[in-house]
Amino acid sequence: MTRTTRTTARPTAPVGRAVPRPRRADAGPGTVHKTVLPGGLRIITETVPFVRSATFGIWARVGSRDETPALNGATHYLEHLLFKGTRRRSALDISSAVDAVGGEMNAFTTKEFTCYYARVLDTDLPLAIDIVCDMLTGSLIAAEEVDAERGVILEEIAMTEDDPSDGVHDLFAHTLLGDSPLGRPVLGTVETVNALTRDRIARFYRRHYDPTRLVVTAAGNVDHAAVVAQVTAAFESAGALSGESAEPVGPRTGRRGIKTAGRVDVQERPTEQAHVVLGMPGVSRHDDRRWALGVLSTALGGGMSSRLFQEVREKRGLAYNIYTHTSGYADCGIFGVYAGCRPDRLDDVLKICREQLADAAEHGISDDETRRAIGQLAGSTVLGLEDTGSLMHRLGKSEVCWGRQMSVDEMLERFAAVTPDDVRQVAREVLGHRPSLSVIGPLNDRQAARLPAAVA
Structure with missing residues (x-):
């Protein structure tokens, strides 16, 4: 049968932010x-x-x-x-x-x-x-x-x-x-x-x-x-529908713990820059903390006003490209910071990243940073759905990953409902992990030997 x-998307009124009808x-x-x-x-x-x-x-x-x-x-x-x-x-x-x-x-x-x-x-x-x-x-x-x-x-x-x-x-x-x-x-x-x-x-x-x-x-x-x-x-x-009754395969579920911490992988390459990702386990896409983690990631490295962009690029000129990213899978997730810099600046970049992550883990982010990050996420979510390709992508990913359609209004409401306390809690839980580190670049033996200290 x-x-x-x-x-039909139901217009809602997220906390502190109006939703266009x-x-x-x-x-x-x-x-x-x-x-x-x-x-x-x-x-x-x-x-x-x-x-x-x-x-x-x-x-x-x-x-x-x-x-x-x-x-x-x-x-x-x-x-x-x-x-x-x-x-x-x-x-x-x-x-x-x-x-x-x-x-x-x-x-x-x-x-x-x-x-x-x-x-x-x-x-x-x-x-x-x-x-x-x-x-x-x-x-x-x-x-x-x-x-x-x-x-x-x-x-x-x-x-x-x-x-x-x-x-x-x-x-x-x-x-x-x-x-x-x-x-x-x-x-x-x-x-x-x-x-x-x-x-x-x-x-x-x-x-x-x-x-x-x-x-x-x-x-x-x-x-x-x-x-x-x-x-x-x-x-x-094409003979691809047998006519027999069958139920669709549902979204992936499960729980996978990531136990690695403090690992360092280095690939020596004769590149002009050292490319680095410093990160730790995040949350799965089924975890309700993903909304707060998205706000935290945006505040730390999601734009030109973010902490890492300001500290690493604007104030010190140590890197051109630096950002945070999250990946949520069915049973686990990743939080990471990417930076590309000259090899002789790698130690300074890693030091600042560790300091900023540690500060966020201990103190969270300010109310102003929370509001700004929520506004940035709301705007990018809506603007990212301005063409039919993006709409098609949202339909398919929602069904495959969650088994249901989440309206844009619902997504805006979930972001707007995130409080500074939510962000502080997820910062403690995620950024409190000992990080791991991956580097690709032309590092000498002395530089490579110092890397384990960056994740100690």
């Missing part, structure tokens, strides 16, 4: 429809009738954390291969059809999910639906394409290694999480990618791309009933 629900619930953003087909496929849309574009995506509940050590990189490899041809279209047919209507098509792989999407004019939405559904249900995964794409992926790995400001985050994930699925790189390694065969990738595809693990999303000038009809027809024609 097909189930369809409709969710949306247009009529049936004529603007905030009206979300969800249909669950008998085979477990979920279809979610948000209608924005005053735009001329639409973004269509399919989300697969599979990421690099679902890989064994020998399969590391298979999820990302598969993402590439689904663009390489189906029973109905060659790779050139896929790209030519999207280019011919001025559309954009892409995909991305994370540690916990994968997304394939196309952004087109609203009149070309049926084409986007047909192509993306065809890719997800009818991919050939031909042996010759597996071999050809291997070289492309190895070049992508090499490109990442040439960008230490990116690579240091992969290094830090391994520093903090070790040789675990979350600690391994999404792209895989040269060794694991070279070892992957067509048969192993095809088995991985069949295991993780069934309708119960997929979420279809569309946002823009779309009609929900039409999207459901087109997606259903596409999946049925």
Whole structure:
């Protein structure tokens, strides 16, 4: 039995901040429809009738954390291969059809999910639906394409290694999480990618791309009933819907403790800068403390007025780029500080970062910093949803990660409800951990020998 629900964003009044009222619930953003087909496929849309574009995506509940050590990189490899041809279209047919209507098509792989999407004019939405559904249900995964794409992926790995400001985050994930699925790189390694065969990738595809693990999303000038009809027809024609009743696979859950502390990993590279991440365990995306941690992270390193930006860059000129970041997974999280600086300034940068984190852990942040961070988060949340691609992304990630849709108003309310006491508590609980450290750069032996003291 097909189930369809409709969710309308309810305007709320977050503490200390007004929420702009949306247009009529049936004529603007905030009206979300969800249909669950008998085979477990979920279809979610948000209608924005005053735009001329639409973004269509399919989300697969599979990421690099679902890989064994020998399969590391298979999820990302598969993402590439689904663009390489189906029973109905060659790779050139896929790209030519999207280019011919001025559309954009892409995909991305994370540690916990994968997304394939196309952004087109609203009149070309049926084409986007047909192509993306065809890719997800009818991919050939031909042996010759597996071999050809291997070289492309190895070049992508090499490109990442040439960008230490990116690579240091992969290094830090391994520093903090070790040789675990979350600690391994999404792209895989040269060794694991070279070892992957067509048969192993095809088995991985069949295991993780069934309708119960997929979420279809569309946002823009779309009609929900039409999207459901087109997606259903596409999946049925490919034989991807059996007609048997099945429940969707729910969000990931669990609790994972990160026990590492004080670890230091250094990769010697002949770069101009030393790239560093100093951090510790954060909170999972199911933890209600994530709202307060987001406020804390913003106040410490989320903008030009943040503490670390002011202390490290503005007052002392020690670094051009410095910021904090959080990553929330289903069962754990990461909090980190990134900085890029000249190697001879690394000691000073680390000293200031440790002092600022220790001060926040002991005293929290001021009421003014709390208000400013909440305002920054509220503004960036709303401004980040000004296009159909962002709306589609919110629909899919919400369903895959939480199993429900959280309206923009609800998110604003959760941020606005954070108090300075909430921030002080999460600062004690998160920043009180002994940090770990990852560095990529041209350090001499004396500098490398001093690094353990930075996390003592």
